Amino acid sequence: MGCNCAESALSVDTALLEPYLAEYGGAEGGLISLLQKAQELYGWLPADLLINIARRIGVKPAKIMGVVTFYTQFRTKPAGKHLILLCQGTACHVNGSAGIEEAVREYLGVDEGEMTENGLFTYNNVACLGCCSLSPVMMSGGKTYGGLTKDSAVRILKEIERGEAV
Amino acid sequence: MRVTVGKGSCGIAAGAGEVFERLERDGVKPAVTGCIGMCWLEPIVNVGDKTFVRVDAEAAGEIGKYIRGEENGAERYAIRQEDLDNLNAQVRVALRNCGVIDPENIGEYIAREGYAAAEKCITELTPERVIEEIKASGLGGRGGAGFPTWFKWNAARGSKGDKKYVICNADEGDPGAFMDRAVIEGDPHAVIEGMMIAAYAIGSDEGFVYVRAEYPLAIIRLDIALRQAREKGLLGKNIFGTGFCFDIRIKAGAGAFVCGEETALIASLEGERGMPRLKPPFPAQKGYLKKPSNINNVETYANVPWIIRNGGAAFSAMGTENSKGTKVFALTGKIKNGGLCEVPMGRTIRDVVYGVGGGIKDGKAFKAVQMGGPSGGCIPAELADTMIDYRTLAATGAIMGSGGMVVMDGSTCMVDMARFFLDFTCKESCGKCAHCRVGNRRMLEILERICAGDGREGDIELLSGLAEQIKDGSLCALGQTAPNPVLTTLRYFKNEYEDHITHKKCTARQCKPLLTYSIDGAKCTGCTLCAKKCPSGAIAGEVKKPHRVEREKCVQCGKCAEVCRFGAVEVD
Ligand SMILES: Cc1cc2nc3c(=O)[nH]c(=O)nc-3n(C[C@H](O)[C@H](O)[C@H](O)COP(=O)(O)O)c2cc1C
Ligand code: FES
Numbered sequence: 001m002g003c004n005c006a007e008s009a010l011s012v013d014t015a016l017l018e019p020y021l022a023e024y025g026g027a028e029g030g031l032i033s034l035l036q037k038a039q040e041l042y043g044w045l046p047a048d049l050l051i052n053i054a055r056r057i058g059v060k061p062a063k064i065m066g067v068v069t070f071y072t073q074f075r076t077k078p079a080g081k082h083l084i085l086l087c088q089g090t091a092c093h094v095n096g097s098a099g100i101e102e103a104v105r106e107y108l109g110v111d112e113g114e115m116t117e118n119g120l121f122t123y124n125n126v127a128c129l130g131c132c133s134l135s136p137v138m139m140s141g142g143k144t145y146g147g148l149t150k151d152s153a154v155r156i157l158k159e160i161e162r163g164e165a166v
Numbered sequence: 167m168r169v170t171v172g173k174g175s176c177g178i179a180a181g182a183g184e185v186f187e188r189l190e191r192d193g194v195k196p197a198v199t200g201c202i203g204m205c206w207l208e209p210i211v212n213v214g215d216k217t218f219v220r221v222d223a224e225a226a227g228e229i230g231k232y233i234r235g236e237e238n239g240a241e242r243y244a245i246r247q248e249d250l251d252n253l254n255a256q257v258r259v260a261l262r263n264c265g266v267i268d269p270e271n272i273g274e275y276i277a278r279e280g281y282a283a284a285e286k287c288i289t290e291l292t293p294e295r296v297i298e299e300i301k302a303s304g305l306g307g308r309g310g311a312g313f314p315t316w317f318k319w320n321a322a323r324g325s326k327g328d329k330k331y332v333i334c335n336a337d338e339g340d341p342g343a344f345m346d347r348a349v350i351e352g353d354p355h356a357v358i359e360g361m362m363i364a365a366y367a368i369g370s371d372e373g374f375v376y377v378r379a380e381y382p383l384a385i386i387r388l389d390i391a392l393r394q395a396r397e398k399g400l401l402g403k404n405i406f407g408t409g410f411c412f413d414i415r416i417k418a419g420a421g422a423f424v425c426g427e428e429t430a431l432i433a434s435l436e437g438e439r440g441m442p443r444l445k446p447p448f449p450a451q452k453g454y455l456k457k458p459s460n461i462n463n464v465e466t467y468a469n470v471p472w473i474i475r476n477g478g479a480a481f482s483a484m485g486t487e488n489s490k491g492t493k494v495f496a497l498t499g500k501i502k503n504g505g506l507c508e509v510p511m512g513r514t515i516r517d518v519v520y521g522v523g524g525g526i527k528d529g530k531a532f533k534a535v536q537m538g539g540p541s542g543g544c545i546p547a548e549l550a551d552t553m554i555d556y557r558t559l560a561a562t563g564a565i566m567g568s569g570g571m572v573v574m575d576g577s578t579c580m581v582d583m584a585r586f587f588l589d590f591t592c593k594e595s596c597g598k599c600a601h602c603r604v605g606n607r608r609m610l611e612i613l614e615r616i617c618a619g620d621g622r623e624g625d626i627e628l629l630s631g632l633a634e635q636i637k638d639g640s641l642c643a644l645g646q647t648a649p650n651p652v653l654t655t656l657r658y659f660k661n662e663y664e665d666h667i668t669h670k671k672c673t674a675r676q677c678k679p680l681l682t683y684s685i686d687g688a689k690c691t692g693c694t695l696c697a698k699k700c701p702s703g704a705i706a707g708e709v710k711k712p713h714r715v716e717r718e719k720c721v722q723c724g725k726c727a728e729v730c731r732f733g734a735v736e737v738d
Contacts, residue, residue: 028455031437032420036379070439070596071420073379085380089341090536090572091498093586127423127590128341129380131176132496132570133205133504142382144179150728 011046017053025057031067035074044075072126080115080122082160085139089128092135100136101125103150107157120164121157167233169194172210172265174201174351175383176344176505180208185226192230200352200387202265203506204253207245210265217245252503252522257484259492260308260345260468261508264352269387272394275355281400283474284362288406293323296367300470302478304490308345309335309426309463310541310567311643312489312556315470318460321450322368325458330370332361332412333435333454333461336377336384337419337426340539341590343570345494346464348506350377350384353468354391358401358414360467363474365412368460373414376431379421388416423540423594427642428461430596441596442642463568465494485511489555489566497523499572500530509554516550519573530575534658538567540587540594541647543654544580563654565647579674580659581666585613587651595644602645605636609652617677621667630656675737678722682738685726687712689734696726696735 020037024030038053039045045068054061068074086104088097101112104123108116115122131137134146138153145156171177171186189196189211202210207219211229218229221243231238258264267274275281287296297319306312322330334357338346350357361373377385392414395401403411417435424430425440432454434440453459469491473481482490489511495518498504502524509518515535519525526532534544543564545552552558559566574583588610595602609632612625633649640646656663665671672680685696685705692710704720707713715726715735727735 029417029435029437032434033417033437036418036420066439067437071422073419073421087341090539090570090586091342091504094499094572094574094578126380126421127339128343129175130338130344130347131179131205132342132344132498132572133176133506134179135498135504137179139380144175146176146179 010048010052012042012049014049014052016041021053021056031057031059031064032071035064035068039074044078047076072124075113077113078115080120081164082121082140084121084123084157085126085129086123087127087129087131087135087137087139088125089132089135091128091132092137095135097136099150100138100148100153103153104138104157107154120161167214168212169196169233170199170212170268171196172200172202172208173198174265174348175381176201176205177208177210178383180205181222182209184223185209185211185221188223188226189230192227194230194233197268198270199266200264200269201348201506202253203256203261203348203508204249204503205505206503207249207505217250218243219245219249249503252524256508256522257492257510258508259472259481260349260356260465260494261352261506262472263356264348264506267353269352269354270390272355272391272398275353279475280355280471281359283471284359284366284400285406287363287474288366288408288410293367293369296363296474297323299474299478300367303469303473303481304478304485305466305469305473305481306489306556307463308465308469308493308568310538310565312566315462315466318450318462319364319367321448322370322458322460325451327458329372329457330368331454331457331459332365332368332370332373332414333431333449333459334361334373334375334464334467335426335428335431335461336375336381336464337423337431338378338381338464338568339423339426339594340568340570342498342536342539342572343496343568345496345506345569347381347384349464349468349494350381351387354384354388355395356468356471357388357464358391358395360462360470361414362401362405362412363470364460364462364467366410368458370460371411371413373412374417374435374454375414376417376419376425376435378419385416385418392416422596423590424596424642424644427644430642431461432459439596441598442644444641465569486553486555486558488557493554493566493569495569495571497571497573499536500527500575500578501525501573502527511555513554514551515545515554515571518554518571519550523573526573526575530577532573533576533578534574534580536564536572536574536583536651537570538565538647538650539570540591541565541643541650542567543650544574544583544658545654546658549658563650563657565650577674577676579617579672579676580655580662581613581672582617582674582676584652584655585610585617588613588648591644591648595648599640599642599645601636601639602641602648605632605639606645606648608632609636609649613652616663616666617672617679619666619670619677619679621663621670623667625667626656626660626663678724681722681724682717683715683720683722683724683726684736684738685713685715686734686736687714689732691732691734693731695729695731699725699729701725
């Protein structure tokens with residue numbers, strides 16, 4: 001192995017992943033579930049972690065990268081504490097979701113997939129959250145916000161910020 | 167008196183959680199139900215056979231008084247008779263329990279004849295007889311193509327192998343559709359029971375439900391349902407005291423539309439990139455781990471127990487010559503009453519949009535309805551009397567699809583709609599076939615150009631030509647159907663393409679680069695708000711005097727029209 005970056009200290013604590021390595025590591029078709037658990041634990045999937053996982057379950061790092069980059073759920077960059085999912089599905093599009101994104105981007109000052117400087121937010125566009133009858137819709141922290149306007153979307157972000165301040 | 171609160175994802179988003187808590191605090195013990203489909207009236211509370219809609223915390227207080235028999239103002243929130251009539255005009259087979267039972271309580275499912283169909287199949291009928299009944303029902307796959315369900319079951323049954331799998335496709339990728347989410351959230355046992363019956367019919371002992379990651383609540387409810395079914399011995403070993411064994415696992419998707427395609431879904435289940443595979447072999451021959459597998463959609467499975475209980479003939483008595491039974495639709499977009507409905511096949515688009523959906527929002531004119539998502543097309547208002555069945559819809563160039571109906575009014579630009587879908591398919595193409603990967607990208611670039619005002623003569627021909635090549639040159643249906651949104655809009659709304667290309671006009675006023683902004687001097691009060699907000703300093707004028715837009719500086723961002731409080735900015 002030419003690469004030895006995984007020998008040095010890892011950016012995350014892999015001990016947390018041990019039970020899942022045991023559960024999914026050897027299981028048929030378990031790779032995606034394992035990566036989902038890892039992302040749940042660490043918030044994102046740093047390269048050194050992926051190399052470590054590859055070594056542990058005996059597959060090539062390239063294969064893992066192939067899977068990670070195929071699915072939009074997986075992040076190879078850290079995300080903000082609050083992940084905002086902005087729906088850009090058909091129903092939301094027809095009801096003005098492009099404008100909502102504009103307002104969110106303007107307010108946060110970052111592009112899709114990037115983290116705000118204070119580490120609080122990342123927003124991602126997604127195609128349909130399944131609440132189309134309330135379109136336009138966004139989701140954060142398991143909560144769905146419907147009937148958005150540019151103003152209400154920004155107001156929700158401000159509320160989240162206020163919740164963090166106290 | 168039974169009190170229920172609709173707590174599907176949509177109900178919760180509308181505030182059902184707070185309503186539920188408020189009722190609890192008032193000493194009422196409400197039960198949870200899934201989505202009844204009247205999403206525009208959420209949150210919904212049922213007390214006995216009385217329904218209250220658009221309930222907020224205050225209304226919940228009144229309902230609490232109503233329940234205790236005190237003087238109250240709950241009547242204000244009672245559902246209107248016409249909305250109730252609309253609900254009763256539907257025919258609910260797949261949705262029979264949604265919004266009625268508590269999805270987290272298996273007892274309520276069983277009380278409504280739940281698992282009776284599975285018991286009948288497993289203890290009384292041969293697998294062949296079960297497949298016969300499904301054949302008699304005429305049930306077609308609800309995932310989009312309407313392919314005869316019995317045929318797939320029969321093929322999987324006939325495939326040699328000691329290990330077979332039953333897979334439920336709950337990836338629901340069509341953006342703008344949420345039937346499958348509602349079914350799993352509202353009646354998960356119906357799906358489990360349908361899968362059990364399929365497993366018995368094909369000879370399988372293991373199943374998977376592949377649920378998209380964006381549906382966390384569906385995953386939770388399904389997990390609860392599976393655990394309860396296991397506790398009752400309805401899943402596991404020796405079910406109903408027979409030798410039949412079957413269990414189901416949940417697999418969460420990871421966000422890839424193409425994984426709704428059955429062979430890609432199987433690749434994803436195997437932990438791989440979700441790349442579609444060449445058919446044949448079909449999943450019934452070589453599916454998950456190369457073993458014979460039967461894969462059906464959520465709604466398809468949810469219909470199965472009803473069919474067994476009521477007989478295939480009762481199902482096939484509904485619908486049309488080539489499309490039997492009922493279909494669930496998700497009505498969204500510019501519709502007045504957005505939500506879910508289930509109607510027999512053979513109703514017209516008009517019946518659904520105006521009957522169930524109450525027509526277009528704000529009394530505007532109906533322009534088109536998009537059916538079939540990225541694989542489907544836009545059906546114009548002139549064709550509103552088109553009958554809803556697989557063949558008739560396909561003749562319009564759209565498809566039945568999974569049941570998403572996105573309704574549009576005059577403010578939707580059809581060229582932009584085509585661009586929107588192409589943008590979607592480009593992002594979601596797995597990249598395997600050059601025609602899909604590169605061809606769709608080229609189509610998207612042309613559409614983007616047209617929307618940006620740089621359309622050229624010959625673009626329409628170029629788009630049609632590319633579309634045909636992409637259809638022919640793609641391996642899976644994602645690529646084969648990707649040009650449909652472009653082809654249908656070209657077919658029915660060619661004038662809009664011509665307006666964009668030749669006259670540089672977007673009549674729907676959506677394509678910003680094609681718009682011109684001006685200020686109506688009679689309405690402008692000179693408040694200077696637009697001038698302050700204009701990012702390019704294109705608005706000139708003195709305070710308290712009418713302003714004007716300097717065309718050469720304007721970047722068509724639309725900010726002025728958005729902020730003006732006097733409606734003085736004219737957009738053309
Ligand atoms: C690109 C693409 C996406 C699809 N997405 C879904 C989906 O989200 N849900 C679904 O049930 N079927 C989807 N299908 C159809 C499946 O391939 C398959 O036909 C279906 O699950 C079979 O079940 P059925 O016979 O019960 O409809 C999709 C097909 C394609 C080509
Ligand atoms: S389109 Fe936005 S929630 Fe479905």
